Amino acid sequence: MTAADGGARIVGAGEPAPEFTLRREDGREFTRDDLLGQMTVLVFYPFAFSPVCTDQLNLYEEMLDEFRARGATLYGVSCDASYSQLAFRQQLGVSIEQLSDFEPKGAACRAFGVYHPGGFPQRALVVIAADGGVKWSYQAENPGVLPGANLIFDALEQ
Amino acid sequence: MSRLGSAPVPSVGDDDHVRGPRGGLIVIEYGDFECPHCAVLWQRLAGQRLRRVFRYFPVRSSHPRAWAAACAAEAAARQGRFWEMHDSLFADPAHLEDPHLWQRAQGLGLDLESFDADRRGDDVRARVRRDFESGVRAGVVTTPTIFNAGQMYPGQAGLELIERFVSDRQGA
Numbered sequence: 406m407t408a409a410d411g412g413a414r415i416v417g418a419g420e421p422a423p424e425f426t427l428r429r430e431d432g433r434e435f436t437r438d439d440l441l442g443q444m445t446v447l448v449f450y451p452f453a454f455s456p457v458c459t460d461q462l463n464l465y466e467e468m469l470d471e472f473r474a475r476g477a478t479l480y481g482v483s484c485d486a487s488y489s490q491l492a493f494r495q496q497l498g499v500s501i502e503q504l505s506d507f508e509p510k511g512a513a514c515r516a517f518g519v520y521h522p523g524g525f526p527q528r529a530l531v532v533i534a535a536d537g538g539v540k541w542s543y544q545a546e547n548p549g550v551l552p553g554a555n556l557i558f559d560a561l562e563q
Numbered sequence: 564m565s566r567l568g569s570a571p572v573p574s575v576g577d578d579d580h581v582r583g584p585r586g587g588l589i590v591i592e593y594g595d596f597e598c599p600h601c602a603v604l605w606q607r608l609a610g611q612r613l614r615r616v617f618r619y620f621p622v623r624s625s626h627p628r629a630w631a632a633a634c635a636a637e638a639a640a641r642q643g644r645f646w647e648m649h650d651s652l653f654a655d656p657a658h659l660e661d662p663h664l665w666q667r668a669q670g671l672g673l674d675l676e677s678f679d680a681d682r683r684g685d686d687v688r689a690r691v692r693r694d695f696e697s698g699v700r701a702g703v704v705t706t707p708t709i710f711n712a713g714q715m716y717p718g719q720a721g722l723e724l725i726e727r728f729v730s731d732r733q734g735a
Contacts, residue, residue: 553702558567
């Protein structure tokens with residue numbers, strides 16, 4: 406925990422996933438209940454269309470079949486509006502569903518302890534088991550650091 | 564199901580694509596033939612006295628022809644012409660559609676029928692995928708990424724860094 410991250414702490418392994426509400430691309434709500442019954446990987450990223458986020462989604466997309474084979478579903482999460490997320494996803498040609506934390510801005514990110522004081526999500530990963538418990542989490546030391554897909558597989562193959 | 568968790572970058576194997584003088588330091592590159600930064604690195608490494616290893620790291624969402632190009636290079640490798648195809652692809656990365664790949668293969672004197680069957684075949688795809696997964700396991704997140712003496716250098720390696728590799732090798 407540092408002053409730079411606003412004193413927040415990312416939700417950790419063994420803790421229950423917090424209550425939250427995000428918006429799917431079609432406007433429907435995505436809540437904690439949607440995590441139950443499947444392994445979920447929430448990929449928190451700072452900004453649609455930014456360079457590191459582009460590389461991150463491109464890389465994870467290439468491994469999507471392998472994530473599915475391990476029973477995991479990935480979602481991208483940012484504070485961008487759904488229209489921006491959709492445009493970003495379509496421009497990249499990736500299929501990873503996007504979840505918006507636009508209004509109230511950053512509320513879900515705060516619940517997971519990954520809201521950057523600059524007004525955007527930290528670059529973070531949270532793997533949530535089918536029972537709604539956090540299996541593993543990771544926050545990059547700064548938003549410019551891109552976590553490799555190997556880290557997610559480490560968590561899934563535990 | 565193959566394991567994809569973290570693992571060190573594999574050491575150089577018999578079927579890796581390697582060129583340059585024996586001995587001294589080895590530079591292992593994970594690259595994508597449709598990546599402009601990889602093309603710049605290719606130019607920068609040309610003529611340097613390094614022993615180079617090229618491994619495939621195609622990412623199709625940003626580079627829709629990256630896989631096709633990688634498979635073309637591996638199909639050329641089946642006829643002993645990997646580096647010629649590698650150089651051809653990086654020299655002109657804007658032309659990667661099938662007719663362009665056939666044209667390159669013809670220009671290199673490859674057996675076109677074998678080339679086309681190989682590049683579409685499961686063996687070649689598996690070979691490309693093997694490189695890709697080894698990069699993922701080693702933590703590669705972008706191209707080009709190079710490894711030297713076990714150290715990872717993501718992104719476009721600067722000339723200064725490359726010159727250091729060369730001087731390290733000369734001092735070795």
